[in-house]
Amino acid sequence: MSNKSASPVRVRDLPDLIGSDGPTPILWCRLCREENSAHRGDYFMAHPDTVFTCCAQPMILVVKSTRYRDATVASCM
Secondary structure, eight states: OOSSSSOBBBBSSOOOTOOOSOOOOOEEEETTOOEEEEGGGGGGSSSSTTTTEEEEEEEEEOOOOOOOHHHHHHOOO
């Protein structure tokens, strides 16, 4: 994960994920690794300028991915 600071994510920045095929973004905390929904519709009652925070830090918008590696290669690293 990059150490660059990202712009704070606000409700208005979130995508509408209805009908989206994966992978879809999530909100993620760099400190505790908390994951939250990044679907705009889940926050319809929130003010559009609401900034998502966790651990007193702005959360970032990420796409989670899983990588599979051959066990013999992984054990040599």
